[in-house]
Amino acid sequence: MFGLPAATVAIIFGIPAIWVIYTLVFVYLSRGWKAEDVAEDKLTAGGSGPTTSAPGHRSEPENGGMA
Amino acid sequence: MNLETWFLVIYFIAMVGIGVWTLKIGNKDSEGYLLGGRSLGPAVTALRLQSSSMSGYMFLGAGSLAYTKGYFSLWYAMGDIGGGVLNLSILGRRMRKLSQILGSLTSIEYLEHRYPSPWIRAIAAPVAVFCIFFYVMSQFIAGGRGLEMVTGIPYAWALLIAVGVIVFYTFLGGYLAVAYTDFVQAIIMLIGMVWILIGTMQAVGGWTAGNNAVGEINPNLLTMWGPDGFGSVQWGVIIGAVLVFSIGYMGWPHVNVSHMAMKRPSVARTASMYATGFNLLFIPAPYIVGIMALILLPNLDNPELAVFQVADTVLPNFAVGIVMAGIMAAIMSTADALLLQSGTIASQDLFQRFIKKDMSDSQSVWVSRFTVLILAIIGYIVAVNDPPAVAEVVIFSTTVLGAAFVPVYVAAAWWKKANVPGAISSMVLGTVSSVVWQLTGLVDVTGVDPMGIGIVCSTLALILVSLATQKSHPVPAHVVAALKETDKIGAIPAHMLTGQNDALAAQVPKDA
Numbered sequence: 001m002f003g004l005p006a007a008t009v010a011i012i013f014g015i016p017a018i019w020v021i022y023t024l025v026f027v028y029l030s031r032g033w034k035a036e037d038v039a040e041d042k043l044t045a046g047g048s049g050p051t052t053s054a055p056g057h058r059s060e061p062e063n064g065g066m067a
Numbered sequence: 068m069n070l071e072t073w074f075l076v077i078y079f080i081a082m083v084g085i086g087v088w089t090l091k092i093g094n095k096d097s098e099g100y101l102l103g104g105r106s107l108g109p110a111v112t113a114l115r116l117q118s119s120s121m122s123g124y125m126f127l128g129a130g131s132l133a134y135t136k137g138y139f140s141l142w143y144a145m146g147d148i149g150g151g152v153l154n155l156s157i158l159g160r161r162m163r164k165l166s167q168i169l170g171s172l173t174s175i176e177y178l179e180h181r182y183p184s185p186w187i188r189a190i191a192a193p194v195a196v197f198c199i200f201f202y203v204m205s206q207f208i209a210g211g212r213g214l215e216m217v218t219g220i221p222y223a224w225a226l227l228i229a230v231g232v233i234v235f236y237t238f239l240g241g242y243l244a245v246a247y248t249d250f251v252q253a254i255i256m257l258i259g260m261v262w263i264l265i266g267t268m269q270a271v272g273g274w275t276a277g278n279n280a281v282g283e284i285n286p287n288l289l290t291m292w293g294p295d296g297f298g299s300v301q302w303g304v305i306i307g308a309v310l311v312f313s314i315g316y317m318g319w320p321h322v323n324v325s326h327m328a329m330k331r332p333s334v335a336r337t338a339s340m341y342a343t344g345f346n347l348l349f350i351p352a353p354y355i356v357g358i359m360a361l362i363l364l365p366n367l368d369n370p371e372l373a374v375f376q377v378a379d380t381v382l383p384n385f386a387v388g389i390v391m392a393g394i395m396a397a398i399m400s401t402a403d404a405l406l407l408q409s410g411t412i413a414s415q416d417l418f419q420r421f422i423k424k425d426m427s428d429s430q431s432v433w434v435s436r437f438t439v440l441i442l443a444i445i446g447y448i449v450a451v452n453d454p455p456a457v458a459e460v461v462i463f464s465t466t467v468l469g470a471a472f473v474p475v476y477v478a479a480a481w482w483k484k485a486n487v488p489g490a491i492s493s494m495v496l497g498t499v500s501s502v503v504w505q506l507t508g509l510v511d512v513t514g515v516d517p518m519g520i521g522i523v524c525s526t527l528a529l530i531l532v533s534l535a536t537q538k539s540h541p542v543p544a545h546v547v548a549a550l551k552e553t554d555k556i557g558a559i560p561a562h563m564l565t566g567q568n569d570a571l572a573a574q575v576p577k578d579a
Contacts, residue, residue, distance in 0.1 A: 003278030004289050008138050011145070011291050016347060019149035023343040026156045026336075032556055033160065033333040039558040 072218045074388030075395060078255070079232045082248050082399070086236025089243040105167070105327070107246055109334045113341035114253035115246045116325040117151050117349075118397070119404035120316055121256070122202075123209030124461050125353050126394045130374035133357025134367065137281065137288025140357065142305050144350045146313035151342025154316045155326075159335025161480035161553050162326040168549045168559055174320040174327065174408075175416040181479040182490040183543055185420070190494050192416040194471055195320050198464040199409045204446045205460040206402035207233075210395060211450065216375060217391045223451050229399070234443045237403045237410075245403045246328065252396035257349050259393020263374065264352040266381035267359045274355075280362045288358070307516020315465060315518060318472035321408035410439035463505060470501035470521020474529045482533075483550050486540045489533030497525025 001009050107115070132140040162177070171177035175195060179188040210233075211226030218225065236244045271277035282289050292300040316322050329335065353374055360373040363380055367373060378390045414434035419426050426434070471494050478485035501521030504510060510517060552559065 003275040003282065004138070008289060008291050012138070012141055012351070015145040016148050016351075019152060019343060020347070022149065022156075023152045023339055026152060026339055030156075030160075030333075030336045033336050036556045036558065037331055037333050 069218075070384045071388040071391050074385075074392050075214070075217060078392040078395065079228075081251070082232060082236055085248045085251065086244040089247055105163075106243075106330050107325075107328050107334070108330055109337035110341055111246055111250045112325055112329050112334055113151065113155075113338035114345060115249040115400075115404075116154070116322060116338070117342055117345050118249045118253035118256060118400035119245075119325075120150065120319070120322055120401075121147075121349070121397055122206055122401035122461060123213070123394070123398035125256075125260075125350075125397050126213075126374050127209055127371045128461065129353040130357035130360065130372075130377075131370040133354040134360050134370040134373045136293055137285070137358055137361075138291055139288075139293040140354050141351065142291065142308040143312055144354050146309035146311065147350045148343070148346045150313050150316045151346055152339045153313055154322065155335045155339040155342060158317055158323065158476060158480055159326050159329070159338070160332040162323065162476070163329045163332040163335065164559065165480060165549060165553045166327045168552060169546075171327065173411050173415045174324045175412050176420075177327065178475060178479065178490070179416075179420075181546060182475070182485070182487045183546065184487040184491070186491055187487065187494075188416050188420055190491060191472070191475075192412050192420075194494065194498050195468070196409050196412050196417075198468045198471075199321060199405050199412075200442060200446065201460050202464040202468075203402050203405035203409065203442070204450050205464075206398050206405065207443075207446050207450045210398040210402065213375070213391070213394050213398060216372070226447060226451055229395070230443055230447050233399050233402050233406060234439060237407050237439055245407050246325075248403060249400040252400040253345065255389075255396040256393045256400075257345065259390040259396070260349055260352045260356075262382065262386055262393075263356050263378050263390055266386070267356050267363070267377055270381040271359050271362055277359045277362060281358060284361055284365075288361070301514040303513065303515035303519060304510075307519045310516070310522065311462075311466065311469060311518045314473055314522070315469035317476055318469040319465070320412070320468070320472065321404045323476060324408065324411075406439050406443060407435075409442055410435045413438040413442070466505065466516075466518045466521065467498055467501050469518055470497040470525055472497070473522060474526045478529055478533075480550075480553065483542060483547055484533050484537060485529060486533050486536060486542050488536045488540050489529045489531075492532040493525040493529035496528040497521045500524040 004012075129140065129143070132143065165181065166177045169177065169180035171180050175188055175191050178191050179185070207226060207230050210229030211222055214220060214225035214229050215222045220228070236248060268274060268277070271280065278289060285294055287294050287296045290297070326335065329338075356377050357370075357373045360367065360377045364373065364376050367376060375394070378387055382390060414431055418434055418438075419431055474493050474497070475485075475490045478490075498521075501517045501524075504515075504517035504520050509515070509520075
């Protein structure tokens with residue numbers, strides 16, 4: 001294919017494909033990170049500053065094991 | 068003045084304009100100057116991270132490697148494509164959150180807060196400044212050479228212009244200027260490189276036809292094993308090539324500071340998609356162009372100029388101007404990040420930490436600015452009088468940075484048992500082993516890349532020494548608490564936040 005040996009094609013397309021899959025898995029596993037933004041937005045709107053926890057706010061465990 | 072030069076002039080004016088603009092919109096305190104007020108979104112974060120990682124090497128070294136080694140050179144690209152997402156997914160959110168909890172403004176200061184000992188900064192800062200200074204000097208040289216080639220201006224003047232523009236906007240706008248110019252420069256780099264690739268493919272009659280023609284020169288050039296075939300392949304070099312540009316980024320202080328400047332920890336998630344997308348489009352291109360240069364320019368004297376010369380051959384004049392701006396963008400986006408980082412380390416991590424602890428924010432910013440200026444002048448003098456080879460300096464400095472800092476940055480965010488003796492021994496052993504491996508020629512004897520050796524040594528040192536000294540040097544309770552908070556998804560509780568204070572190595576939460 002493309003005038004290249006099969007091993008070259010497998011490597012130059014296979015490894016980037018692995019990085020794309022890694023990115024997609026990371027994005028999927030980190031989907032819960034939006035909760036962090038929502039918590040900060042609520043605090044900012046409440047005038048408590050962007051990085052101060054609201055009373056009663058409970059932090060969630062981190063999603064996935066990738067980040 | 069020719070058309071190419073006009074494009075460069077417009078480009079330079081635009082970069083200076085961004086510097087002036089960020090001076091107006093940016094905060095005037097240290098956090099504003101050094102971290103852009105922690106205000107950057109995913110697109111700027113990702114493209115800033117990628118453009119500052121990819122130096123003039125992508126236009127000079129990559130093309131040269133491809134011209135001489137064929138598809139073997141793409142091993143470097145294979146690691147490079149995943150470098151951004153790896154860095155953002157492993158360090159991004161955690162480093163952003165932990166640095167805010169610990170009150171860190173620089174990536175070296177962050178290490179001292181995580182591993183509370185003045186020795187951490189006393190070792191990390193000189194190693195980082197040393198490597199970064201040589202790295203930035205190589206970018207000055209590449210910028211001067213590029214400008215000389217395009218405009219015909221003598222090297223000394225071309226170098227002065229390139230350095231002058233970089234210093235001007237870094238001096239004015241600090242991190243915000245660097246981040247926004249890097250963002251714009253990443254887009255220019257991408258346009259320039261894709262344009263060259265398309266032009267090259269048209270010139271050789273398509274990728275398949277080009278590969279067939281390269282195969283007639285030497286069939287081994289089409290393999291991933293090098294021009295001498297499978298029998299001569301050095302697996303240690305291949306592993307090192309993949310490592311340098313994938314996990315190696317996680318040890319570069321000027322790249323890691325991107326995480327600390329994110330608007331929110333979650334920015335890392337979206338930024339990872341931008342980074343991978345950019346890398347897939349940009350990174351393989353200079354290697355493919357370099358390989359096709361074997362057909363278009365079979366008798367090239369200097370392979371480092373392969374991409375430049377191909378652009379000049381296959382593109383119309385106006386497009387060459389844009390491509391040259393892209394090349395300068397790659398060089399300048401790395402140089403500005405390095406320059407700001409070295410200025411920051413010198414002012415914040417050395418001067419303020421060890422010499423004048425009661426500096427005001429304004430004084431600190433000015434010390435950083437003057438450090439940028441002084442380093443640029445020294446870099447210019449060295450570069451104009453006795454310029455070393457660009458590729459050698461880049462590989463040497465980035466290898467040492469990676470070997471010295473990758474384990475301490477990763478463990479800082481992920482391993483609660485990583486302590487001060489472990490971090491010190493890791494940085495020292497990583498630096499010494501990678502430097503010795505390169506300087507004594509062990510690379511050629513063993514076929515093992517110094518990056519691989521350095522990373523193994525520094526990682527083992529961190530793990531073994533940390534475990535052996537847990538009782539004598541436990542990780543402080545406030546650091547463990549900060550790491551536990553970093554594990555969680557949620558806003559940082561007020562009592563966890565730590566402000567800047569004079570006793571940086573031993574700082575504790577505000578209300579403690």
